[in-house]
Amino acid sequence: MASSSPRASAAAVAGVLVVAALCLHGAVAQLCEDYYDCTCPDAYNIVKRVLIDAHKSDIRIYASLTRLHFHDCFVQGCDGSLLLDGVPGVINSEKGAPPNNNSARGFPVVDAVKTALEQACPGVVSCADILALAAEISVELSGGPRWGVLLGRLDSKTADFNGASNLPSPFDNLTVLEGKFKAVGLNNVDLVALSGAHTFGRVQCQFVTGRLYNFSGTNRPDPTLDSAYRAFLSQRCPINGNGSALNDLDPTTPNTFDKNYYTNLEANRGFLNSDQELKSSPQAQGVTAPIVDRFASSQDAFFSNFAQSMINMGNIKPLTDPSKGQIRTNCRKVNAS
Structure with missing residues (x-):
């Protein structure tokens, strides 16, 4: 094969420079898939290795890490704010907000990923991007x-407890x-597709006991709940039982990412309750119920839409302005000024 000409080599170099320029942090910077190709080319594989190792002792970790990305992006954008620990009088951590307190998990694994990346390429990969890659x-x-993960986010110096x-x-x-x-720029397809992340993972009894025993203050179970499934859950979550006991979100394939979440809704x-609302709510007919039906009948359709919706969610107010963000050395705290 003939060697490339000087002109071709120069064009290739120019192309790399153009890509790098488009992805530079700045007020108008855009996220891109190859953001770390030159500065930390093994970033994806490093994250993957840490996650595979963590999964050996924690079968829930994949679902938990995916959830962290959701809970980060929905609060002041995808900026790693969820990862910040509290600092009295300075940062009121989002970890203590009701949806996260004693529920959001996987933070030590994020720490392990950050440590590995700092060893390979110090000060390069943001904590916000770690969450996107881990998901x-x-x-x-x-x-x-x-899907191609868009990268180039900076980390927030603040958290928003009230937003969380x-x-x-x-x-x-x-x-x-x-x-x-x-409110965060996502539509009903995104709502139904992203809810499909509940096709794996675990959930506490406290989030279903109302449906089992006192739905909407009626002292009766939720009439939309399948009777056999309700009987099964009543054994798992008795009325005066342990509210923190764990159950599979998807009783059919609890550790596999597939379309069974939607067949369960059918x-x-x-x-x-928030899951079944997508199919059974009177307001769902002609709105979200047809989307549930489509995903229940086609895993390809679900996978395609989920991937696009994750990209959409990852674009919720990404922080790219270096005057407002930073690349944290420790995901739990802001870098010393």
């Missing part, structure tokens, strides 16, 4: 789709859910 890798390793308190809730009805997704076997 994609977690889904892929669980049998789900792969208003995250989408397991108890929200469809109208509230639509409003919360619309059979009235959604664990959370």
Whole structure:
């Protein structure tokens, strides 16, 4: 094969420089897939190795890390603010907000990823980007789709406890859910597709006991809940039982990322009220229910839409202005000034 000409080599170098310029941090910077190709080319594989190792002792970790990315992006954008520990009088940590307190998990694994990346390429990969990469890798390793993760975020120097308190809730009805997704620029397809992340992972009994024993203050179970599934859950979550006891979100394939979340909704076997609302709410007919039906009948359709919706979510107010953000050395605290 003939060697390339000086002109071709110069063009190739120019192309690399153009890509780098487009991805530079700045007020108008844009995220891109190859952001770390020159500065930390093994970043993806480093994250993947740490996650695979963590999964050996924690089968829940892939679902938990995916959830961290959701809970970060929905609060002041995808900026790693969820990872900050509290500092009295300075930072009121989002970790203590009701949707995260004693629920959000996987922070030590994020720490391990950060340590590995700092050893390989110090001060290069942001904590916000770690969450984005960890979510994609977690889904892929669980049998789900792969997508090109857009990268180049900086880390926030602040957290928003109040914003975290208003995250989408397991108890929200469809109208509230639509409003919360619309507020961050996501539509109903995104709502249904991203909810499909509940196809793996675990959830505490406290989030279903109302549906089992006192739905909407009626002292009766939720009438949309399949009777056999309700009997099964009643054994797992007795009325005066341990509210923190764990259950599979998807009772069919709890550790696999697949379309069974939607087939469960079709059979009235959604664990959370917010899940079943997508199919069974009167407001869902002609709105979100047809999307549930489409994903239940086609895993390819679900995977394709989930991948795009994760990209959409990852673009919620990404922090790229170096005057406002930084690359934290420790994901739990702001760099010393």
